[in-house]
Amino acid sequence: MAVEVSVVTPEGRAFEGSAESIVLPGAEGEFGVLSGHEVFLTALQAGALRIAKPGGETLHAAISRGFAEVHGDSVAVMVGSCEFAHEIDLDRARIARDRAQRQLEEMRATAEGEEAYQQYQEDYSRALARIAASEQSEK
Amino acid sequence: MASLKDIKRRIGSVEKTQQITSAMRMVAAAKLRRAQDAIIAARPYAQKMFATLGEIGRRQKEADHPLLQEHAQARTLEVVVVTSDRGLCGAFNSNAIKRAEREIAQRGPAFGQVVLSTAGRKARDYFQRRREIVQSFEGGAGTAAAAEMAEHLAGRYESGEIDGALVIYNEFVSALTQRPRADVLLPLSAEREIAESAEAAEAAAPAESESGGGAAPYEIEPSARGLLAVLVPQALEFAIYRALLENQAGEHAARMAAMESATRNTEELIRNLTLQFNRVRQAAITRELVEIVSGAEAL
Numbered sequence: 001m002a003v004e005v006s007v008v009t010p011e012g013r014a015f016e017g018s019a020e021s022i023v024l025p026g027a028e029g030e031f032g033v034l035s036g037h038e039v040f041l042t043a044l045q046a047g048a049l050r051i052a053k054p055g056g057e058t059l060h061a062a063i064s065r066g067f068a069e070v071h072g073d074s075v076a077v078m079v080g081s082c083e084f085a086h087e088i089d090l091d092r093a094r095i096a097r098d099r100a101q102r103q104l105e106e107m108r109a110t111a112e113g114e115e116a117y118q119q120y121q122e123d124y125s126r127a128l129a130r131i132a133a134s135e136q137s138e139k
Numbered sequence: 140m141a142s143l144k145d146i147k148r149r150i151g152s153v154e155k156t157q158q159i160t161s162a163m164r165m166v167a168a169a170k171l172r173r174a175q176d177a178i179i180a181a182r183p184y185a186q187k188m189f190a191t192l193g194e195i196g197r198r199q200k201e202a203d204h205p206l207l208q209e210h211a212q213a214r215t216l217e218v219v220v221v222t223s224d225r226g227l228c229g230a231f232n233s234n235a236i237k238r239a240e241r242e243i244a245q246r247g248p249a250f251g252q253v254v255l256s257t258a259g260r261k262a263r264d265y266f267q268r269r270r271e272i273v274q275s276f277e278g279g280a281g282t283a284a285a286a287e288m289a290e291h292l293a294g295r296y297e298s299g300e301i302d303g304a305l306v307i308y309n310e311f312v313s314a315l316t317q318r319p320r321a322d323v324l325l326p327l328s329a330e331r332e333i334a335e336s337a338e339a340a341e342a343a344a345p346a347e348s349e350s351g352g353g354a355a356p357y358e359i360e361p362s363a364r365g366l367l368a369v370l371v372p373q374a375l376e377f378a379i380y381r382a383l384l385e386n387q388a389g390e391h392a393a394r395m396a397a398m399e400s401a402t403r404n405t406e407e408l409i410r411n412l413t414l415q416f417n418r419v420r421q422a423a424i425t426r427e428l429v430e431i432v433s434g435a436e437a438l
Contacts, residue, residue: 008187010282010380012180027365040358041191043369065369069191078187080282080373 003035004074005051007061007082014082015051015059022075023050024068025129035073043067044079046125048132060085060137062129085137088130097127143423146416150409157405163227164398171314171391177280178311178384181377188377192370195363203364204371206293209326210302216250217273217292217301218243219324220266221308221382222259223390224278231309231317231393232261235386238319239307250303258288258383280387285380292379293372296325308382309389315396317389322382327375 002018023032025047044066051059066079100123107117141149220239222232239255239262247253255270257263259278266272276288295301304325309317323331359366 006183008184010181010184010285010377011177013183027369038358041194041366042359043366066373067191067366067369069187076187078184078191078373080286080376 002054002073003033003037005077006075007049007063007077007079009079009082011081014061014084018054020052020054022052022077024077025049025063026068033070033075037070037072037075039071041067041069044077046122046129048129048136049077049082050136058137060133062088062126062133064126064129083130083133085134088134090131090134093127093130093134096123097131100124100127141415141419143416143419146412146419150412150416153405153408153412157402157409160398160401160405164395164402167391167395167398171388171395174280174384174388174391175311178388181381181384185377185381188370188374192374195359195366195370198359198363204367205297206325206327206371206375207367210299213249213302214251215301216246216253216303216305217295218253218255219288219292219304219306219379220255220257220262221306221386222257222261222278223386224260225390226261227397228390228394229397231390232259232265234317234319235307235309236262236265238321242305242307242321246305254301256288256291258284259386280380280383282376282380285376285383288379289372289376292325293375301325306379306382308386309393311385311388311392314392317393322378324375324378327371327378 002020003022005015005017005019005022006013007015021032021034023030025045027043027045030047031042044063046064047062049061049063051061053059061082061084063077063082064080066077068078069076100120103120104117104124107120218239220235222235226232243253254273255266256274256276257266257272258276263272263275274291276291277284292301292304296304303323305321306324307319307321310320312318
């Protein structure tokens with residue numbers, strides 16, 4: 001039994017098709033969806049998404065914050081952005097992560113504005129999501 | 140009377156202009172197609188998001204998010220004016236600017252103060268010398284640009300710097316019509332957004348809706364409130380993104396129309412100049428003949 005998955009971003013449908021299972025970065029931890037899952041709605045945090053396609057192939061993607069609606073045998077994922085592993089430049093993501101990490105540490109020392117802090121936090125989690133998606137796909 | 144050479148030069152220059160305007164028209168047509176595709180691509184996202192927002196809104200009567208709450212005092216209104224970066228698109232930008240001036244005049248009195256921010260160079264250039272601009276954003280429709288603007292507005296609204304926000308842009312109605320319009324961004328209202336997106340979806344393609352089943356009893360995790368914290372900023376961001384997309388498509392449509400009529404005008408100009416050229420040439424030939432004939436008679 002397959003789950004119908006659709007991943008939608010403001011720029012269009014990123015993915016649409018059936019899958020064996022899908023693993024999503026929920027706000028309270030990673031969770032997987034198989035066919036027949038309970039109906040529910042949840043927030044997603046920036047992280048890595050995994051879609052296991054029927055042929056045994058697995059798609060990896062980095063997503064930003066959003067939410068997912070699980071409808072028994074269909075899953076609708078609504079996120080601001082969705083980048084598949086082959087579109088991600090791992091080296092650049094690592095550099096971005098290190099930079100964001102450094103900036104966060106500096107901020108902790110100087111205690112600057114909250115807005116900038118949030119911005120760096122977001123940069124950091126975005127970079128982490130990309131790295132996770134890209135590394136998972138290489139395994 | 141202009142000499143033959145002058146007229147010829149004139150025709151040559153008008154022809155060059157015609158080449159430019161017709162090339163610009165074709166470029167605008169190609170860009171318009173891409174901009175329209177982006178609008179269509181954004182539709183499924185809009186439907187899903189507003190449907191979910193509506194579902195939560197039904198369940199929870201209280202507006203449990205700072206961006207949904209109206210401020211007790213209306214002191215400052217921020218007006219975001221969206222225009223294009225470039226001109227040569229007819230009255231497109233001046234229509235948006237005129238609308239902005241009107242909204243400021245109308246809504247201003249209810250608020251103590253109106254501040255401006257702009258997206259696109261034309262709005263910035265116009266308002267720079269007339270009013271104070273809080274921030275001017277880059278033109279161009281991207282989700283990153285929309286996110287930046289949404290963050291700016293949300294931050295100022297939550298901190299109480301502003302008590303309302305309005306976006307003014309040209310709505311892309313068709314390739315021939317763009318309508319300036321003003322949408323309230325903040326405080327965000329789920330009902331209003333849903334009504335608008337339903338209207339937009341209906342106008343576009345009724346077959347597109349696939350919500351199927353409808354009112355399923357959701358289990359919400361972690362909580363409706365936690366979900367709103369994600370959804371509401373996304374909805375704001377999307378409302379801005381949509382305005383940017385509409386502006387972009389409208390700009391290209393307006394430029395296409397403007398360049399088409401410019402091309403038509405050069406055709407007319409060339410026709411008239413050619414006629415004049417032929418007349419002058421004929422007059423010169425006649426004069427020469429008369430001179431030859433009268434010279435021969437004198438012998």
